[in-house]
Amino acid sequence: MNKLSYRMINIGKRPAGLLGVEELFSRLYDGSCRPEDSDTGDRIIRGISQYNFIPQVAIKDYREALIEEYARYYQKRSGGEGLAAIEYGSWRGYPREHxxxxxxxxxxxxxxxxxxxxxxxxxxxxxxxxxxxxxxxxxxxxxxxxxxxxxxxxxxxxxxxxxxxxxxxxxx
Ligand code: SF4
Ligand code: SF4
CATH class of the missing domain: 3.30.70.20 (Alpha-Beta Plaits)
Structure with a gap:
């Protein structure tokens, strides 16, 4: 299995490290899922739960933060951006995203x-x-x-x- 992407996203007021966000967003976009669709939040939570543990009490915060993040991703891709991965570089030899x-x-x-x-x-x-x-x-x-x-x-x-x-x- 290919290595999944890893990135930090602010959930509520705290950063959380999540696996597979880029891959999930790309699948949703390719499947014509729009951020404002009524089932987008559920699809994101289902997708992200495949690779990450989401505490039951925090699902609402995850849903809100990830829909907001997906909306930004969607806007960029719709405008022809976002397909080229940004090179974040490293810090003391570790990937910056970590x-x-x-x-x-x-x-x-x-x-x-x-x-x-x-x-x-x-x-x-x-x-x-x-x-x-x-x-x-x-x-x-x-x-x-x-x-x-x-x-x-x-x-x-x-x-x-x-x-x-x-x-x-x-x-x-
Ligand atoms: S816009 Fe930036 S600088 Fe101004 S109050 Fe908000 S966070 Fe602070
Ligand atoms: S690079 Fe410096 S100025 Fe820019 S967001 Fe980070 S801390 Fe703020």
Whole structure:
């Protein structure tokens, strides 16, 4: 069996490492599944559960986060993007996608001022229609950088404890 893709996605307010997201999204897109279809959430949960454990109490959060993620994927593919895999590089010899260092935006605190987007030139952030900044490319964030935190006056941007990098152990 081919090695499955692995990536971190913010579920609720915490990052979770998930296997097989890219493959699932690609199958759904090829099967004409649209993010707004009523059964998309169930199809995503069924698909992602094949390779990942999803706690029963967190299914709603997983569903919401993954539909949002799929909507971004769908938009990119519909616009002719997204087929070429992004090369995220590595950190200390480990694949970048294995390192859960990236910002999280508090939906309650963000006032959509856009300063984080102006400040970070790596394309980590986007402004969502819901009126707040969202992290769209977590693995383009430079491991160990947290500069954008300083431009966010409402303090809506959070990072993992730096110690997590000092204690990093490879997965698997
Ligand atoms: S700088 Fe802070 S408040 Fe402004 S858009 Fe970014 S996260 Fe939201
Ligand atoms: S920490 Fe640095 S690289 Fe990461 S999103 Fe903020 S400014 Fe961009």
């Amino acid at each position: 390192i859960s260092w990236f910002p999280t935006v508090s939906a309650d605190l963000c006032n959509a001022c856009g300063k984080c987007l102006e400040f970070c030139s790596y394309g980590v952030y986007a402004l969502a229609e819901v009126g707040r900044a969202i992290v769209v490319e977590p693995f383009l964030c430079r491991v160990g950088c947290s500069f954008c935190e300083t431009v966010c006056h409402p303090k809506a941007i959070l990072f993992p404890p730096r110690k997590m990098l000092e204690d990093y152990q490879p997965i698997g």
